Amino acid sequence: MKLLASSDELLFMVLPYVAVGVFLLATIVRYRTAPFTYSSLSSQFLENHEHFWALVPFHFGIIVTLTGHVVAFLIPRQVLLWNSRPLRLYVLEASALAFGLLALVGIAATIHRRLTFRKVREVTSRLDWIVLGLLLVQVLSGVLVAIYHPWGSSWFAAVLTPYLWSLIALNPDLGYIVGMPWLVKTHIASAFVLIGLSPFTRLVHILVAPNPYLWRRPQVVRWYGRPDTSSAERRA
Numbered sequence: 001m002k003l004l005a006s007s008d009e010l011l012f013m014v015l016p017y018v019a020v021g022v023f024l025l026a027t028i029v030r031y032r033t034a035p036f037t038y039s040s041l042s043s044q045f046l047e048n049h050e051h052f053w054a055l056v057p058f059h060f061g062i063i064v065t066l067t068g069h070v071v072a073f074l075i076p077r078q079v080l081l082w083n084s085r086p087l088r089l090y091v092l093e094a095s096a097l098a099f100g101l102l103a104l105v106g107i108a109a110t111i112h113r114r115l116t117f118r119k120v121r122e123v124t125s126r127l128d129w130i131v132l133g134l135l136l137v138q139v140l141s142g143v144l145v146a147i148y149h150p151w152g153s154s155w156f157a158a159v160l161t162p163y164l165w166s167l168i169a170l171n172p173d174l175g176y177i178v179g180m181p182w183l184v185k186t187h188i189a190s191a192f193v194l195i196g197l198s199p200f201t202r203l204v205h206i207l208v209a210p211n212p213y214l215w216r217r218p219q220v221v222r223w224y225g226r227p228d229t230s231s232a233e234r235r236a
Contacts, residue, residue: 011189012163013172019196026199027207038204050113058106064099065142068153073164076157083154092153093146100143107135131201134194141187149181160188 031038072079083089111132114124146152163176177185198204 008174008178008185011185011192012174012177015189015192015196016167016172019192022196023199027204030199030204038207039202050109050117054106054109054113056106057102058110061099061101061103061106062139065096065103068096068099069156072153072157073161076161079153079157083151089151089154093150096153097143097146100139100146104139104143107132107139111136127201131194131197131203134190134197138187138190138194141183141190145181145183145187149184 083092114120114128114132149155159176159180163173166173166176177188180188194203198206
């Protein structure tokens with residue numbers, strides 16, 4: 001019991017401040033020392049078809065679900081008022097689950113692409129694999145929470161929002177967290193780990209780019225080879 005309490009203190013009192021501190025410091029240092037690395041380091045030129053069908057669903061799914069989290073954090077009373085009508089609650093929950101599944105399909109396809117395409121796999125670093133694994137845990141745990149612990153839009157607004165505000169007030173209140181299921185705790189802890197790790201990874205691109213490729217027109221890329229090269233070599 002004491003060990004469980006100490007792990008909760010480590011994950012939900014210490015980790016959030018460490019993650020945010022590392023995020024702020026490392027972000028500033030990286031921007032000042034290597035500003036041109038603020039990029040997703042896209043491998044689109046190496047393979048584009050599965051890249052599109054992986055990254056676009058993932059981005060749409062994750063952006064919508066993150067927006068829902070932010071809304072529940074900023075205006076919890078309005079969210080609870082909206083959910084006071086069963087039909088509106090069902091619509092909100094079903095929509096959140098649908099976009100969560102979209103993000104899960106996207107991250108699974110991204111991992112599959114980096115495993116199966118040799119050139120893409122060769123430019124994938126160990127840190128990239130760690131980030132992909134954490135994103136998979138984050139999205140999968142969120143989907144499982146939505147399935148096994150439903151009405152999350154309500155209990156997030158009523159329970160997790162006060163906890164997050166207590167962190168901002170520098171007075172973390174574990175009373176909101178200790179009774180949460182392990183899936184919820186996993187989802188929260190992995191989010192803090194991702195925040196702390198993001199300045200060292202491709203994830204920094206979210207700070208400088210609004211992902212315009214989600215709505216821009218398709219781009220045509222032409223490859224040119226020497227006259228004596230074969231078509232297979234040109235394709236490669």
